[in-house]
Amino acid sequence: MREIDAQQVTATVRKLFIEANTTLGQDVLSALKRAITKEESAIGRQVLEKILQNAAIAREGSLPLCQDTGLAVLFVEIGQDVRIVGGDLRGTIEEGVRQAYADGFLRKSVCDPLTRENTKDNTPAVIHLDMVPGNQLKIIAMPKGGGSENMSRAKMLTPSAGIDGIKKFVLETVEKAGANPCPPIVVGIGIGGSLEHACLLAKKALLRETGSPHPADPRLAQLEEELCGQINALGIGPAGLGGKVTALAVHAEMAPCHIASLPVAVNIQCHVARHQEAII
Amino acid sequence: MNDKSKMSANEVLSIRTPLKADVCASLRSGDMVLLTGSVYTARDVAHRRLYEALKKGLPLPIDLSTATIFYAAPSPTPTGRIIGSIGPTTSYRMDVFTPALIEHGLRGMIGKGSRSPEVVEAIKQYGAVYFGAIGGIAALTAQCVKRIERVAYDDLGPEAIRRLTVVDLPLVVINDTLGNDLYLSEQSRWRIIPE
Numbered sequence: 001m002r003e004i005d006a007q008q009v010t011a012t013v014r015k016l017f018i019e020a021n022t023t024l025g026q027d028v029l030s031a032l033k034r035a036i037t038k039e040e041s042a043i044g045r046q047v048l049e050k051i052l053q054n055a056a057i058a059r060e061g062s063l064p065l066c067q068d069t070g071l072a073v074l075f076v077e078i079g080q081d082v083r084i085v086g087g088d089l090r091g092t093i094e095e096g097v098r099q100a101y102a103d104g105f106l107r108k109s110v111c112d113p114l115t116r117e118n119t120k121d122n123t124p125a126v127i128h129l130d131m132v133p134g135n136q137l138k139i140i141a142m143p144k145g146g147g148s149e150n151m152s153r154a155k156m157l158t159p160s161a162g163i164d165g166i167k168k169f170v171l172e173t174v175e176k177a178g179a180n181p182c183p184p185i186v187v188g189i190g191i192g193g194s195l196e197h198a199c200l201l202a203k204k205a206l207l208r209e210t211g212s213p214h215p216a217d218p219r220l221a222q223l224e225e226e227l228c229g230q231i232n233a234l235g236i237g238p239a240g241l242g243g244k245v246t247a248l249a250v251h252a253e254m255a256p257c258h259i260a261s262l263p264v265a266v267n268i269q270c271h272v273a274r275h276q277e278a279i280i
Numbered sequence: 281m282n283d284k285s286k287m288s289a290n291e292v293l294s295i296r297t298p299l300k301a302d303v304c305a306s307l308r309s310g311d312m313v314l315l316t317g318s319v320y321t322a323r324d325v326a327h328r329r330l331y332e333a334l335k336k337g338l339p340l341p342i343d344l345s346t347a348t349i350f351y352a353a354p355s356p357t358p359t360g361r362i363i364g365s366i367g368p369t370t371s372y373r374m375d376v377f378t379p380a381l382i383e384h385g386l387r388g389m390i391g392k393g394s395r396s397p398e399v400v401e402a403i404k405q406y407g408a409v410y411f412g413a414i415g416g417i418a419a420l421t422a423q424c425v426k427r428i429e430r431v432a433y434d435d436l437g438p439e440a441i442r443r444l445t446v447v448d449l450p451l452v453v454i455n456d457t458l459g460n461d462l463y464l465s466e467q468s469r470w471r472i473i474p475e
């Protein structure tokens with residue numbers, strides 16, 4: 001058994017959320033730079049330039065890239081040979097979130113769904129825990145903004161709907177979203193599994209290096225490329241002001257499903273595509 | 281195809297709050313503007329409270345007449361700065377409350393994303409204007425804010441109503457008094473697959 005101190009987990013979570021909220025990943029920056037060369041609308045190019053300028057200001061000043069610093073979503077993989085000492089794992093993670101949002105001057109955006117009363121420390125976080133072989137702890141911090149999350153959808157298609165039904169649902173979702181989710185967006189698609197598994201696959205798809213094709217399944221790589229082309233033909237453009245670049249990338253993940261179903265989930269991510277990870 | 285967007289050809293107009301009726305009437309969908317003056321921040325819960333107060337005939341904590349509202353909730357102000365990061369939230373969530381606010385004098389709205397037909401109609405009828413700001417560039421946008429003051433509903437935390445003094449806040453007119461809609465017109469102009 002390898003022992004990991006709870007305080008180290010807290011400190012790591014704190015650091016990851018501050019970093020994720022102030023620094024855009026190299027993959028996203030590169031995708032934005034590629035988008036500028038593809039964008040034919042003058043205003044669209046201006047929007048993309050401003051997004052890059054914002055990223056530079058945020059990084060230099062350690063300022064939030066966006067005022068919506070998100071719901072704190074975490075993917076945590078704990079090796080089965082790891083024991084957390086000095087605290088429970090979930091409580092330890094929540095404390096890291098609390099500290100990040102207080103110390104990093106990040107906005108507290110979590111509230112009671114019915115009374116709408118703010119919890120004031122951005123907890124509870126949404127923690128996806130997975131147990132894996134080994135003696136390490138992997139933590140991925142993903143602050144998720146409300147504007148793009150609100151435009152996400154899931155549907156239980158019939159098996160006969162097939163790949164065409166999936167494409168139609170994705171296109172419809174992006175078209176309905178329009179300017180709302182701060183395009184250019186990254187589109188995460190989850191196909192198969194159960195209802196909640198499809199949603200989880202769609203969210204995990206957003207963690208892949210922006211714009212890299214599916215590494216294992218050529219069918220998915222092809223679907224991603226095709227859908228990206230069709231989404232960009234919708235004309236929504238940067239900030240929804242019209243243009244050639246509506247999506248920076250489309251990422252799909254898939255899992256086997258029940259013989260009766262074809263679940264599909266679309267998780268939309270704005271251009272402030274934030275995630276940071278660490279391994280302890 | 282480079283000048284396909286009519287917006288890029290337009291010069292940038294400097295305008296001030298409070299927005300005058302003739303200024304609102306002259307603004308056109310696609311105009312790029314730099315806005316200077318006072319604007320209030322208000323979003324979801326603040327809108328519901330303003331709306332409920334109006335319905336009950338209770339006094340409002342802000343004077344709506346000729347006011348401009350920025351649908352925004354900034355991040356906390358770091359030590360030594362004027363404001364945290366700030367940018368527009370999605371406007372459609374305010375649509376159910378907006379026509380009543382416009383009827384009571386609200387003249388300018390700043391947000392992102394399309395409005396309901398009822399809001400577009402109220403903009404036309406009462407001579408208001410809906411401006412779009414770019415979402416997700418909030419560290420940059422914060423540089424236009426020179427002052428922030430608490431005004432009302434402090435219990436709402438980030439969602440409280442505040443008065444901002446902005447200088448040259450870059451915006452684009454989305455919905456004008458003629459009923460034009462920039463998102464619709466530009467997106468269909470660039471669309472290359474059939475509806």
Ligand code: SF4
Pocket residue numbers: 066067068069144145146147148180181182270271272367368369415416417
């Ligand atoms: S959708 Fe993303 S970029 Fe837009 S306001 Fe929300 S968090 Fe910020």
